[in-house]
Amino acid sequence: MLGETKRDRKAERRSETRREIVDAAWRLAHDKGLAQVTLRDVAESVGMRAPSLYTHFKSKNDIYDAMFGDAWNQYQEYEAAARASEPKNSRAAMRHYARVYFDFAVAFPARHQLMSLRTVPDFTPSEAAYASSVAAMEHFAARMRQHGVDGQDDLDLFVAIVDGLVTAQLANDPGGERWSRLLDRAIDMFADNLGITSEGSPP
Amino acid sequence: MLGETKRDRKAERRSETRREIVDAAWRLAHDKGLAQVTLRDVAESVGMRAPSLYTHFKSKNDIYDAMFGDAWNQYQEYEAAARASEPKNSRAAMRHYARVYFDFAVAFPARHQLMSLRTVPDFTPSEAAYASSVAAMEHFAARMRQHGVDGQDDLDLFVAIVDGLVTAQLANDPGGERWSRLLDRAIDMFADNLGITSEGSPP
DNA sequence: GCAAACTCCTAACTGTGTTAGGCGAAACGA
DNA sequence: TCGTTTCGCCTAACACAGTTAGGAGTTTGC
Numbered sequence: 001m002l003g004e005t006k007r008d009r010k011a012e013r014r015s016e017t018r019r020e021i022v023d024a025a026w027r028l029a030h031d032k033g034l035a036q037v038t039l040r041d042v043a044e045s046v047g048m049r050a051p052s053l054y055t056h057f058k059s060k061n062d063i064y065d066a067m068f069g070d071a072w073n074q075y076q077e078y079e080a081a082a083r084a085s086e087p088k089n090s091r092a093a094m095r096h097y098a099r100v101y102f103d104f105a106v107a108f109p110a111r112h113q114l115m116s117l118r119t120v121p122d123f124t125p126s127e128a129a130y131a132s133s134v135a136a137m138e139h140f141a142a143r144m145r146q147h148g149v150d151g152q153d154d155l156d157l158f159v160a161i162v163d164g165l166v167t168a169q170l171a172n173d174p175g176g177e178r179w180s181r182l183l184d185r186a187i188d189m190f191a192d193n194l195g196i197t198s199e200g201s202p203p
Numbered sequence: 204m205l206g207e208t209k210r211d212r213k214a215e216r217r218s219e220t221r222r223e224i225v226d227a228a229w230r231l232a233h234d235k236g237l238a239q240v241t242l243r244d245v246a247e248s249v250g251m252r253a254p255s256l257y258t259h260f261k262s263k264n265d266i267y268d269a270m271f272g273d274a275w276n277q278y279q280e281y282e283a284a285a286r287a288s289e290p291k292n293s294r295a296a297m298r299h300y301a302r303v304y305f306d307f308a309v310a311f312p313a314r315h316q317l318m319s320l321r322t323v324p325d326f327t328p329s330e331a332a333y334a335s336s337v338a339a340m341e342h343f344a345a346r347m348r349q350h351g352v353d354g355q356d357d358l359d360l361f362v363a364i365v366d367g368l369v370t371a372q373l374a375n376d377p378g379g380e381r382w383s384r385l386l387d388r389a390i391d392m393f394a395d396n397l398g399i400t401s402e403g404s405p406p
Numbered sequence: 407g408c409a410a411a412c413t414c415c416t417a418a419c420t421g422t423g424t425t426a427g428g429c430g431a432a433a434c435g436a
Numbered sequence: 437t438c439g440t441t442t443c444g445c446c447t448a449a450c451a452c453a454g455t456t457a458g459g460a461g462t463t464t465g466c
Binding site: 165 | 236238316319320321322324325356359360362363364365366367368370371373374381382384385388389391392393395396
């Protein structure tokens with residue numbers, strides 16, 4: 001049974017190279033900003049010339065697309081790691097979800113820009129990459145259902161509020177905490193509105 | 204006393220041309236998106252060649268800068284026009300402020316993108332243009348003070364929430380009302396949090 | 407009425423994403 | 437093992453963006 005699942009070295013190398021390219025792009029985006037990433041710089045980072053990137057991606061937006069999916073996967077890992085400290089109490093849990101998302105977003109502005117803002121000209125995530133985003137969102141929805149929150153309206157509102165705070169923080173006080181400090185209060189407002197008391201746990 | 208305030212025809216023509224250019228840029232931004240505006244297209248719209256724009260603006264970002272200031276001036280006019288229907292009741296007034304801002308933003312996505320999102324690569328508004336934004340914000344703050352809301356935290360939170368809803372609406376359901384419908388509820392949450400009752404009027 | 411300033415032009419440069427086409431090495435079937 | 441195909445990279449070059457240089461015709465101002 002050895003040949004059954006023989007390693008496809010070619011495919012392995014190929015996806016390894018894609019990983020390298022995406023990582024290089026992340027590094028550049030982190031250092032110089034998302035829009036300042038040029039294919040020539042990315043190529044140089046991995047020891048190539050710009051046109052060679054087209055062997056692995058069909059366009060620059062295709063690289064953004066890979067980054068988009070990657071970012072949401074990163075978030076799911078990050079969220080999973082933070083799950084150990086997730087409180088039982090419903091209100092505290094919501095604060096937790098919001099804080100985890102907020103911290104993740106603020107830690108890497110270029111990444112958040114790609115994930116949430118439709119800000120890169122002409123870029124729209126592919127079906128495949130979007131799936132990662134949907135999966136993360138669906139996971140969040142499931143958590144919220146455990147706390148008795150199951151309306152789409154409620155989720156929309158929650159996400160919009162948290163994202164609003166993230167965006168304000170990044171746009172007007174990057175590295176600070178002027179809006180970060182308001183997060184718990186915003187979530188409390190939300191919880192109050194839903195009638196979720198400070199003592200309540202999942203029903 | 205005729206020469207005292209003699210018209211400066213040159214300056215008039217100059218600022219008239221600037222107006223024309225900015226208007227043309229708005230038109231293109233409206234039709235094709237902010238990032239798709241090219242100097243060659245703008246120039247053609249006003250019967251010029253691209254380099255000639257540099258007679259009136261020192262760079263493309265300088266045009267964006269003029270648009271930024273213009274947008275906030277537009278908002279102040281829009282807000283002033285809506286003032287006739289501003290309710291006395293505090294909670295209703297806050298709903299009004301939020302709705303006016305929301306509708307203005309959603310009516311012209313490219314404009315909102317320029318006003319609120321730091322989304323145009325390398326563009327940061329000048330001191331002068333930023334002043335228009337600050338003026339609008341200060342006006343809003345004054346209104347809120349009349350309703351007993353005077354903390355910077357409160358204003359920050361209010362603006363972040365409304366902007367979060369606007370951004371979500373534009374990004375995920377442009378032209379729809381999935382987040383628009385949540386606006387009043389969000390403001391009620393906020394008002395509840397501040398202890399502003401449905402009956403309360405300015406103190 | 408003439409010099410200066412102004413406003414527009416064409417030509418061209420730089421830097422970007424992208425395409426065309428080629429070349430050497432690796433992979434693979436006989 | 438050998439010939440052929442495929443792969444992964446290259447150089448050259450294109451299209452299009454913002455921008456600069458420099459000039460020509462008009463307007464302005466003493």
